[in-house]
Amino acid sequence: MTTGKLQGFVVWALGAKRFASPLAMVERVLPALAIEPVPGAPSGIEGIATLGGRRVPVVDMRLHLRLRAREPLPSDHLVLVRTPRSRLAFFVDAVEGVEPRMDGDTTLVDGFDDLLASLDPVQHDA
């Protein structure tokens, strides 16, 4: 499946809030899984996930969105996003689906390059 021309948004939830990320940026959604902690990593990085032999930084999206922190649960999901410059993942409570356009009560989350750049560099595979 090509990602370049995909239109629409992946709608996901953290707590009672709904967010959406461009479908073209979302590479994969997986059930939540264990990640490796990174000693000395900034607080915005939860750890590293190894997916298909590649190491991907897992960003603390709750912290980024100023939501209450909690440990990942088996019922959570891991969203893997990819931009031309970076690849990262983040935990969400649920993925509601793919919709062609955003609702009024959904917040767009798409500045992944800026988000990663705002954190200290962590060793990962692009």
Place this chain on the structure above:
Amino acid sequence: MRTRRTAPIDWAQIRQRLARVDEALARDHQPSADQRRSILEARARAVAQSPPAAIAAGEGLDVVEFELAQVHYAVDAAFVREVQALKGLTDLPCTPPFVSGIINVHGRIIAVIDLKSLLELPESGTSDLNKVIILQRGEVEFGILAERIIGAQRVPLSQLQASQAGPPVIGARLSRCLRGVAPGRLLVLDAQRLMSEPALLVDEEVSP
């Protein structure tokens, strides 16, 4: 005549209350910390390895996997326009039994099909058809009901066995719309054939 004034519904507040109820339920029914860790670690091990060369090289089929009557099915992701929670299903009179009704999706009216009925799939206890996968091919679009969306994955074409390898007891319609069987007994439907299934061409008139 007296009219009753009703306050507007505060959806944000309702969502917050539901989230609090979810959290309370989760607290009561959560696996122990050790069980949670063990589940998460098992999943991490399962996805950590590099994919087989055939999949990495792109010789695979991107599919959306879903569950229906305790059987896992998949449909070619290229035909999946969107996936939604099933909301506002309205009965439609004078339609075959496999048409569960219609839904309004962003202002478009879409027919919703029950594959269990259309493909004569075996029933297996009660089912909670609460998700709809909207398929589109050109001008043709309709939704299919699912009990659970498992996710998106790539099925290696080399491991897609001919439909004869499927369950021994399958109906003619399922057989016709089955592209093959992937490892883990995942029944991969042929979306193109499914969307051209003759039974879907509804042409019934009702006398006034």
